[in-house]
Amino acid sequence: MNGERNNASDEAMGLLKRAGRWHIWEFLLWLVAIAAIFVLPSQMLILTEIAILALFAVSLDLILGYAGIVSLGHTAFFGLGAYGAGLFAVHVSGEPVIGLLAAALVSGLFGFLTSFLVLRGSDLTRLMTTFGVAMLLAELVNQAAWLTGGADGLSGVMLNPILGFFEFDLWGRTGYVYCLIVLIALTYIARRIVHSPFGLSLKAIKRNQRRASMLGISPTRRIVAIYTISAAYAGIAGALLTQTTSFVSPDVLAFHRSAEVLLVLVIGGVGYLYGGVFGAVVFSILRNWLSVITPQYWMFWIGLVLIIIVLVGRERLPSWRRLLPGSARKRETRMQQTVAEESK
Numbered sequence: 137m138n139g140e141r142n143n144a145s146d147e148a149m150g151l152l153k154r155a156g157r158w159h160i161w162e163f164l165l166w167l168v169a170i171a172a173i174f175v176l177p178s179q180m181l182i183l184t185e186i187a188i189l190a191l192f193a194v195s196l197d198l199i200l201g202y203a204g205i206v207s208l209g210h211t212a213f214f215g216l217g218a219y220g221a222g223l224f225a226v227h228v229s230g231e232p233v234i235g236l237l238a239a240a241l242v243s244g245l246f247g248f249l250t251s252f253l254v255l256r257g258s259d260l261t262r263l264m265t266t267f268g269v270a271m272l273l274a275e276l277v278n279q280a281a282w283l284t285g286g287a288d289g290l291s292g293v294m295l296n297p298i299l300g301f302f303e304f305d306l307w308g309r310t311g312y313v314y315c316l317i318v319l320i321a322l323t324y325i326a327r328r329i330v331h332s333p334f335g336l337s338l339k340a341i342k343r344n345q346r347r348a349s350m351l352g353i354s355p356t357r358r359i360v361a362i363y364t365i366s367a368a369y370a371g372i373a374g375a376l377l378t379q380t381t382s383f384v385s386p387d388v389l390a391f392h393r394s395a396e397v398l399l400v401l402v403i404g405g406v407g408y409l410y411g412g413v414f415g416a417v418v419f420s421i422l423r424n425w426l427s428v429i430t431p432q433y434w435m436f437w438i439g440l441v442l443i444i445i446v447l448v449g450r451e452r453l454p455s456w457r458r459l460l461p462g463s464a465r466k467r468e469t470r471m472q473q474t475v476a477e478e479s480k
Contacts, residue, residue, distance in 0.1 A: 180308035186420045187315040193400045193412025195369030201407030204342035209270030215389035217243040217371025222290045222384040230296040239375035240368040247367020251360045274389035289385030311380035
């Protein structure tokens with residue numbers, strides 16, 4: 137019996153390692169993003185916006201796609217990181233990397249403190265709780281004008297060259313390279329997390345929390361951990377927005393940002409990390425294209441795309457994942473079967 141369990145455990149670890157390997161299409165994706173620096177020199181600002189939105193979507197996917205936590209207030213961590221980086225630059229230091237770490241720390245700590253709220257109740261309760269937290273934080277920022285600048289925004293955000301060498305330029309080239317490096321690094325860390333036993337346990341909790349508890353998995357600890365990590369990721373995304381624009385206003389805490397990032401995941405798909413990246417690209421291109429063609433009605437067309445996706449169903453639409461080599465679903469199914477055999 138013990139031998140069978142050991143063999144099942146070894147097989148499960150082997151499947152996890154294979155699932156966590158980088159694929160050719162991933163390298164091609166990042167090579168295209170790097171090539172854009174030279175191919176699209178006049179689109180640096182839009183590309184920077186896409187990179188920031190992609191990181192924001194990845195942060196939400198960590199809790200929505202892997203832990204099953206639905207949130208309407210993820211913008212709270214995004215905005216907190218944005219203001220944290222801005223206030224750090226104004227009052228402490230203009231070094232961008234240190235400001236980025238400070239924003240991650242502040243947002244992660246706030247995520248840890250509020251994670252215990254999302255542990256209570258059903259999905260509807262979580263939606264209202266996260267939305268309420270974001271509203272409270274937005275009102276607090278608006279009222280604390282002596283610190284945040286209120287409705288006028290925080291002014292005087294001056295940043296030093298990155299690591300003392302790379303200055304932010306007017307064309308946004310440095311900003312895009314900076315955001316892209318951060319996005320690649322954090323996506324790599326997120327991949328390691330979701331393709332680990334910890335990530336597999338999160339999927340078990342998402343499927344059936346009670347059954348996961350019976351298998352010896354602690355849902356509370358894992359949800360708190362991934363929620364804190366997700367909040368830190370969102371805070372870094374917000375900090376990147378502040379650092380690349382040298383400005384931050386209460387708009388970073390507006391509800392439309394939470395709605396946008398949810399729409400990005402609906403377009404790209406949840407539970408695959410790269411769904412947030414592809415969704416950010418598609419959403420940003422659509423938004424900029426439609427805002428040029430129909431400046432007053434671009435939101436109508438975005439809403440129409442969302443309605444079509446909901447009515448038709450994602451399973452009936454051509455999925456970009458089906459075009460990729462290998463079958464992630466088959467690997468995941470095999471891992472779940474192995475874990476189930478091990479637990480018997």
